[in-house]
Amino acid sequence: MIDAAEIAELFYRDLTRLLQEVDSFPDDAAPWRVLPGIANAAGNLVLHLEGNLRAYIGQELGGIPFERRRELEFSTTGLGVAALRAKVQDLRETIPAVIAALSDELLAAIQREEISGKRVSTRQFLMHLYGHLSYHLGQIDSLRRIGANGPPLAFVDLVQANWPVSGRNVPSSQHRIGTPPGSLFARRWTPPAPHHRPNLPAILLFHDSLGCVALWRDFPAHLACATVRTVVAYDRLGFGRSDPHPGSLSPAFIREEALESVPKLCQAFGLERIVPFGHSVGGAMAIASAAQWPSLCPAVVAESAQTFPEDVTLAGIRQAQVNFARPGQFERLARYHGDKARWVLDNWVETWLSPSFAGWSLDDDLRRVLCPLLAIHGDRDEYGSPKHPEQIRRLAPGESRIVLLEDCGHVPHREHEARVLSEVARFLAR
Numbered sequence: 001m002i003d004a005a006e007i008a009e010l011f012y013r014d015l016t017r018l019l020q021e022v023d024s025f026p027d028d029a030a031p032w033r034v035l036p037g038i039a040n041a042a043g044n045l046v047l048h049l050e051g052n053l054r055a056y057i058g059q060e061l062g063g064i065p066f067e068r069r070r071e072l073e074f075s076t077t078g079l080g081v082a083a084l085r086a087k088v089q090d091l092r093e094t095i096p097a098v099i100a101a102l103s104d105e106l107l108a109a110i111q112r113e114e115i116s117g118k119r120v121s122t123r124q125f126l127m128h129l130y131g132h133l134s135y136h137l138g139q140i141d142s143l144r145r146i147g148a149n150g151p152p153l154a155f156v157d158l159v160q161a162n163w164p165v166s167g168r169n170v171p172s173s174q175h176r177i178g179t180p181p182g183s184l185f186a187r188r189w190t191p192p193a194p195h196h197r198p199n200l201p202a203i204l205l206f207h208d209s210l211g212c213v214a215l216w217r218d219f220p221a222h223l224a225c226a227t228v229r230t231v232v233a234y235d236r237l238g239f240g241r242s243d244p245h246p247g248s249l250s251p252a253f254i255r256e257e258a259l260e261s262v263p264k265l266c267q268a269f270g271l272e273r274i275v276p277f278g279h280s281v282g283g284a285m286a287i288a289s290a291a292q293w294p295s296l297c298p299a300v301v302a303e304s305a306q307t308f309p310e311d312v313t314l315a316g317i318r319q320a321q322v323n324f325a326r327p328g329q330f331e332r333l334a335r336y337h338g339d340k341a342r343w344v345l346d347n348w349v350e351t352w353l354s355p356s357f358a359g360w361s362l363d364d365d366l367r368r369v370l371c372p373l374l375a376i377h378g379d380r381d382e383y384g385s386p387k388h389p390e391q392i393r394r395l396a397p398g399e400s401r402i403v404l405l406e407d408c409g410h411v412p413h414r415e416h417e418a419r420v421l422s423e424v425a426r427f428l429a430r
Contacts, residue, residue, distance in 0.1 A: 004107060007126050008100035014133050015092040017155045021140050022046065022088055028080040030148040040074060042143040043084060045136045048073040050087050053095050056113065056129055061106075061122070062098035062418035063405070093429070094422050097226045099126060101418035170221040177234070177268040182243030184261070186234035187213050188269065189224040197228045200428075201273035201298055204265065204289075205233035206257070206282030208304075209348040212240025212336050219413050223277075226421040227428055232269055236261065238347070244340055249351045251360060254281065258288035266296065275428065277301040279413065280383065283375075284362050287392075291368035300369065301424055303376045304410050306384050307362040307391045309352060316383040316410075321349050366395035373400045374427040376420060378408030401427060 021042075025031050031043030040048075051073045058064040107123040114120075115128050144150045170189050177184040190196055205220060207213070213233045224231040236257060238245030250256065266274060273296055278286030283305025290300040306313055324330050324345060334341040351357055373396050375389040389402045403423050405416055413420045 002123070002127075003104070004102040005100050007123070007130070008096040010130055011099060011133070012092060012096040013156060014130070014137055015088060015095065017153075018046070018049070018133075018137055018140070019085065019088050019092065020153050020155065021137070021144055022081060022085045024144060024150055024153060025081050026148055026150070028078075030144070031079075031081065031084060032077045033143075033147040035143065035147050038143070041077070042140045042147070043079060044074050044076065045140050045143075046084050046088065047076055047079075049133060049136055050091060052129065052132060053091055057095050057098055057126070058422075060113070061102065062094075062422060063416050064094065064098070064419055064422050090426075093226075093425060097222075097421050097425070098418040100225075101222060101421060170224050172221065175268065177264055179237070179261070179264055181246055182237050184234050184237060184243075184264070185213065185241035186232060186265065186268070187220070189220050189231045191224045191228055191230075196230070198230070200227075200229045201275050202230040202232055202269070202271050203227065203277050203301075204262070204271070204274045204286075205231065206276065206278030206285040206289075207233070207236070207239070208280035208282050209352075210333060210344060211279065211282070214240060214336050217414070219417065222417065222421055223424065226425045229275075229428075232265065232271070234261070234265060238340055238343055240336060245343060245347075249347045251351070251354070251357045253351065254284045254360075254362075255288045255292070255365065257285045258292045262289050262293060262296075272296075273298055275299045275301065277303070277424070278305065279303045280410065281306060284365075287362060287369060287373070288365045290371055290373070291365035294368070294370055297371055299372045299374070299428060301374045301376070301427070302392065303412055303420070304378065304381055304384060305362075305375065305388060305392070307366070307388045309358055309360060310384055310387060312385055313383050314353060317349055317352050319382075321345075362391075363395055366392060367397065369396045370398045372398055372427070372430075374403070374424065375400065376403045376405065376412050376423060378405045378410060378412050378415070380408060381410045383410050 032041045034041050051068050051070060054066040055068045059066045109122050110119050111122050111125045113125060145152065170191055172187055172189045175186045175188065177186055203223060205216060207215065212235045216233055220231045220233050235242040237243060276286035276289040276297055283302035286300050286302050287305065290297040330341065333345060337344050373392065375392045377386060377389045386404055389404065393400045393402050405412055405419060408415050
């Protein structure tokens with residue numbers, strides 16, 4: 001049975017073919033010529049495909065906000081070839097990534113939308129939309145060839161289009177980085193050519209308080225594909241496969257991580273510029289890294305970041321402490337941290353609940369972040385209210401983009417992966 005990556009590959013190929021069509025119009029007037037007996041110009045069919053794919057795939061399946069104005073798809077005229085191309089290019093970057101992030105369970109789920117009065121699975125619905133795309137692609141080709149006297153095109157095939165297939169063929173390598181207090185474990189993902197752009201700053205991932213490289217799961221590979229960049233994730237000292245921490249976390253551990261680990265990682269991987277991307281406390285570390293190393297960081301992404309010890313944050317930690325006392329819960333943590341699991345849990349709880357940490361805030365670092373900043377936060381985050389992204393917007397002097405995800409908890413990259421990938425790719429492409 002066809003899977004999400006294979007469906008995404010088909011969409012990627014045909015959207016590449018649509019780009020070929022748009023690029024082949026000889027001038028800005030050509031897409032809007034209406035032939036005798038034909039209802040729509042080729043340019044209107046391009047806009048119609050954009051509205052269809054953004055509404056039914058981007059918004060319905062990926063959670064990407066979009067307000068469809070179907071009547072404008074068929075009444076708009078005069079957009080230049082460059083403007084049409086930009087729309088199709090954005091579709092090609094967004095739509096396959098949304099599809100590729102769908103799980104087998106979501107593909108099998110029954111869709112709200114009906115096809116000819118019948119409710120179908122997401123998989124069947126996607127194939128229906130793919131047929132719609134292919135049908136109008138053929139019409140656009142005919143209109144271009146007749147109306148603009150254009151030549152037939154040598155359409156790309158699946159091999160030539162070269163969709164990265166949902167991160168499954170993204171090569172990765174494991175590394176050990178020596179530091180005075182202990183060795184750090186890291187992993188690097190590099191998209192295959194021609195999708196890799198080595199001149200772009202690599203993304204450096206900072207995990208959460210109980211996290212590690214393994215707990216990012218497939219997200220780094222998907223992120224590498226979506227952004228065409230190298231992605232590096234590492235285990236902080238005391239976590240995952242890194243060496244044990246020699247002591248306890250200090251109240252200044254967030255800024256210390258930015259000051260001490262970032263230069264060593266950049267040196268080890270030969271990174272001249274990075275985009276720090278952190279989840280939860282890792283989001284605070286990403287912001288601190290951008291503040292401490294402004295020439296190194298042209299942008300920063302913070303996901304579910306805490307900016308101060310909010311009451312809801314502390315309540316969430318206390319509840320997690322209770323949950324980990326239940327049978328089997330601590331063992332799940334030990335699967336990823338081994339003998340270090342007790343240190344990981346205790347240092348998280350004790351540091352955040354300590355009176356010496358009560359006065360901590362990210363305010364000073366935020367005031368020093370001059371680069372563009374993307375903050376992604378769930379509206380149901382059990383470890384932090386929307387006060388945190390609001391604080392980021394208020395204090396960061398550079399450009400800030402806030403994305404508050406509806407019906408989302410503390411882990412947006414797992415709960416709404418397609419939306420997160422799309423938002424990060426759009427943010428970094430500007």
